[in-house]
Amino acid sequence: MNRLLLVLAVAVAGFAGGGQIADGYAGGAALWAIAAAAVGAAAVGQLTARHRSLTLPANALGLLALLFTLHRLMPVPDGLLDALLHTGARLLTSATPIPPRVDTLALPVAATWIAVAVSGALARGRRPGTAALAPVMLAAAMLALAGPRRHPGYLLTAILVAALVLLLALTRAPRTVHRRPRAARPGTTIVLATVLAAGAGLLTPVLLRNTTSTPPDLRTMVLPPVQAEDQVHPLSLLGRWQAHPEQPLLAIDSNRPVVLRWAVLPDFDGTSWQPAPSYLAAGGDRAPRRPAVAAEPVRAKVAVMGLTGGWLPVPDGLDRVSGVSIAIDEESGGVVVPDGLRPGQSYEVEAAVPTPTTEQLVTAQLPVSAALDDYRALPPGNTGPIFSLALDAAGDGLPFQQATALAGWLKRNFRYDPSAPGGSGYPSIVRFLTATPQLGGGRGTSEQFAAAYAVLARALGIPARVVVGFGAKAARQGSAITVVTAGDARAWPEIYLEPVGWIPMDVTAPRATGDPLTHTAPPPAPSAAATALPQAAVPEIPDAETPDGGGSGVTWRYLALLPALAAGLPGLIVALRLRLSRRRRVGTDELSRLRGAWAELLDAARLAGIRVEPHWTVGATVAAVSTAVATVPEPHLVTAVNRTWYAARPDADGAGRAVTQATALAHGVRRNASRLRRLIWWLDPRPLWW
Structure with a gap:
């Protein structure tokens, strides 16, 4: 009975130690894989206890069998051998939540298996108290790899401590063996002190979660594998698209009209707004949204028609993407497709679009986190009267009242003109806000309205950024599919207030083509060119499947490794x-x-x-x-x-x-x-x- 309890304690301790990283993965596949590794290693150790010459080969074959099973369930395009050789790099270059694939799971699964096998061997050896060290070292390593966590690991930490207590209670060191005496032996006191010290180290990242300090993230020390590919700037594309508004870009089949973010531009250098330079590979399942405001579920199937480039159009509050591999900039929320978009490609998205109440918006406050200071910063340059204009236009009041007043001032005093000169830096914004109509002032495209508002909001200390995307529109009569054309492309600003989060602002003056963010105006009538599109131009959107990267799934030639x-x-x-x-x-x-x-x-x-x-x-x-x-x-x-x-x-x-x-x-x-x-x-x- 004690032996079975000992095996159980070793398995549970290994599971709790390896499971410290599972919170960083999308879904629950990682926790199940780590549990399988802990149970498998404990079972192999128990079955080979009387024939210990078979212990190492049995553990190696068992671990390889588990990894092979994971590869069959969650394949990668380059095969199992490549996944095993590059598992550490894939893990550290993946954004959280990490996609659960064999290449990202191989390292924690193998570490868990080895830790449980070593702990079981030590428990049957001359110094059984040292069996507690392997799960503790495993937990410390997994915490270091996990980085900042979405949820505190109180439960797994408690399970680990309980399993270690049971493990130490069941182990008993044998008496002296006739071998060469050693200078010192680690006694129970030393082992317990080591376990408690390591336990304190494990709890430190958990306790720091609710303070201004955060645990280090090893991913920040590794070069992200996905770089923003060279392509035309999204704000420059707005002007080109306005010249050919009938060009079809996307076909959408959704449960409701939906606004799609395409490119998020968080960085302003005084000359232009720039997207994030690099992105981390991510799983299709995103982190669950905190319940600060209510959200409306959105499900959509999207087929790519004429849109190219690396950015992926997705709704706000993204929860899941299937059909394409994605990479994400966690700070801005920008989503890219590493291989780029191509006509005929399709994908599915699920999102929970925030719908804050009026009371939540009116009472929202400016954030105090230093992480948003970059969204408040204005670089040096010829800002002209931007600061005085911002103060006069916003007036006094709570942050959202000032933001709303600023938007109303822009809509009342400036005119939307798709033929206006482009530009989103200080010279274009100052000309748009102060110059006479003869010199190009007082009128602009959605680019100038969005860029001017974001700069004015930052002058007030409100975090702001610019987003380029596609406004909501109703489907063509008699069809469930909405064709998004180049004329639906818009730029708009977003501001950040606590606890609501990022709030899209409608700042562009009324125009014939409708409103990009609100749905109060009637949907626009299709242009003559769009109406003339043949019916075959609207594709049937197939159900998207989780991509396997074009790989063949299981590569049976790796059975030769056995x-x-x-x-x-x-x-x-x-x-x-x-x-x-x-x-x-x-x-x-x-x-x-x-x-x-x-x-x-x-x-x-x-x-x-x-x-x-x-x-x-x-x-x-x-x-x-x-x-x-x-x-x-x-x-x-x-x-x-x-x-x-x-x-x-x-x-x-x-x-x-x-x-x-x-x-x-x-x-x-x-x-x-x-x-x-x-x-x-x-x-x-x-x-x-x-």
């Missing part, structure tokens, strides 16, 4: 065993050779299944081994071994004879062992850690 691994591990064990035996035989002097010969004799007895208790004297041990092989005990051997360890002046002259006797007795033990034991004699790895 025999190679099965042959390599025994060879390694034999080489290590022979090296250990040789080191014992060729000691620096006769006394060291005697100690080595005695250790070889004890190993031989245990390998042959001869009962030798750790607390027996040297004489009792020699008598038991001699009786098992039907020989007369050697008194000289007993005397020499006792003098070697316990006498003030060991008898070096008699050590050579004792070495010969111990070696002969060990050979006799092996000759009298069963055929199976002789066959696997050098394959048994246990003497490597006895």
